[in-house]
Amino acid sequence: MSKAVKSEKVEEKVLAKLREICLALPEVQEVKTWGHPTFKAGTKTFAVLEHYNGHLCICFKATLPLQQLLLEDPRYFMTPYIGKQGWVSLIADRPPNWREVRQLIRESHALVFKPRAKKA
Numbered sequence: 001m002s003k004a005v006k007s008e009k010v011e012e013k014v015l016a017k018l019r020e021i022c023l024a025l026p027e028v029q030e031v032k033t034w035g036h037p038t039f040k041a042g043t044k045t046f047a048v049l050e051h052y053n054g055h056l057c058i059c060f061k062a063t064l065p066l067q068q069l070l071l072e073d074p075r076y077f078m079t080p081y082i083g084k085q086g087w088v089s090l091i092a093d094r095p096p097n098w099r100e101v102r103q104l105i106r107e108s109h110a111l112v113f114k115p116r117a118k119k120a
Contacts, residue, residue, distance in 0.1 A: 011056055014092050015049055018058060021102050022047055025109045044112035047105055049092075052080065057089040058101060060108040086111075 015037055022028050022039040031038050039047040048059040059079045062070065067086050070076040075096075079087035090096055090104075 007056070010093065010095075011049075013095070014056060014058070017098055018047065018049055018101070018105075021098075021105050022109075025106065026113065026115070028109070041109055041113035046108040046112045050089075052089060055091045056093050058092050058096070059087055059089045060104055061111050062086050062088050062104065062108065063111070066107070 018039075019030065019037070023030065025041065027041055029040055031040060033045070033048070036048050036050040038045055046061055050057055050059060057079075064086050067078070067083075067088050070088050071078060075091050076088050077091075078084075079089045090101070
C-alpha cells in the first residue's frame with residue numbers, strides 16, 4: 001500500500017471518529033472551511049481537522065492554562081494564526097488517545113457553546 005493511500009485511510013478513520021465525538025454534542029454542525037472539516041456549535045468553531053507541515057492535526061480551543069499544559073507534550077503545538085486565542089493542534093498521524101480527545105473536544109465545545117434561551 002502506498003504512503004499516500006495509507007495516509008488517506010488514517011485521515012478517513014480519524015475524521016470518522018472526530019465526527020462521531022463532535023456530532024454527539026448539542027447543536028453541532030459540520031461544515032467545510034478552507035477545505036477542512038470544521039465543527040461548529042451555532043456559529044462558533046470548536047474543532048477542525050487539517051494538515052499542517054505534513055501532519056494530520058486535530059485543532060481545538062482550550063483555556064490558556066490548559067493550552068500551556070498541553071504544549072509541554074510534543075504531540076501538541078500552538079495552532080498557527082489562532083493559537084493566541086487558546087487554540088491547540090494535536091498531531092494525529094497515528095491514532096490518538098480517543099478518550100483524551102473526547103474530553104478535550106467536549107471542553108472546547110463548552111468554551112464556545114451558549115445554549116439558546118428557551119421560549120416561555
